[in-house]
Amino acid sequence: DAGITQSPRHKVTETGTPVTLRCHQTENHRYMYWYRQDPGHGLRLIHYSYGVKDTDKGEVSDGYSVSRSKTEDFLLTLESATSSQTSVYFCATRLALTGELFFGEGSRLTVL
C-alpha cells in the first residue's frame, strides 16, 4: 500500500477560522487528490495536483485552495471555514498503470 498520511486526523474549529489539512506520501506518485465525503454524496473531488506547483480545481472547489511545493506534500486550505465544510476529507494518490487511487486515513473536520 502507498504510504499516505493525513494530519490532523480530527479537528474542531469555529466558523471563519482558517484550516489547513496536510497530506504526505512516500510513494513518489505524481498525481494527488483531495476529496470530501458527505452522507448521500459519496466522494467528491475538491482539487487535484499533477506535479509540483501544478494544481487544478475539481467538482467542489469553492472555498478551498491547495498547494504542492514538494512531490510528497499536498496541502488543502480552507481560508475561512464554514459549517458546510464539515466533512471527512480524504487525500489520495494515483497508481499510473491502472488509475487505482490509494487513500489516506481521512481527516474529520467539524466547523462549529
Added chain:
Amino acid sequence: AQKITQTQPGMFVQEKEAVTLDCTYDTSDQSYGLFWYKQPSSGEMIFLIYQGSYDEQNATEGRYSLNFQKARKSANLVISASQLGDSAMYFCALTGGGSQGNLIFGKGTKLSVKP
C-alpha cells in the same frame, strides 16, 4: 460527462450467501476503468477490484468478482460466501476522463451481513 449510479442505498445478505451490488455508468470515453472500494465503519477506503474497458474477461479477486457488461454499461460487484466482516459501505468508481486521472464515485451501497 462521466457518471456513476448505485441504486441500492442499503442491502442485507445472510452470512455465507452471495450478494450482488449494482453499478451502472455513463462515459463517452473508449478507454476507461471501473473500480470498487470498500469502506468499513473504521473509515478507511480499501481497493477491492479493477476492470479495464478493454479487458475481455471479468475481473476476479478472491471472493470478489466484477460482472462487467459493457453494452449495458454495468459493472456489478459480486461477493461470494459473505462474511460478517463484509459489512461495510461499497463504492463503485469510474475513471474521470481527460488528464485529471481522478475517479468519479457513486453514492455507495451499505451492505449488512446477517449471522
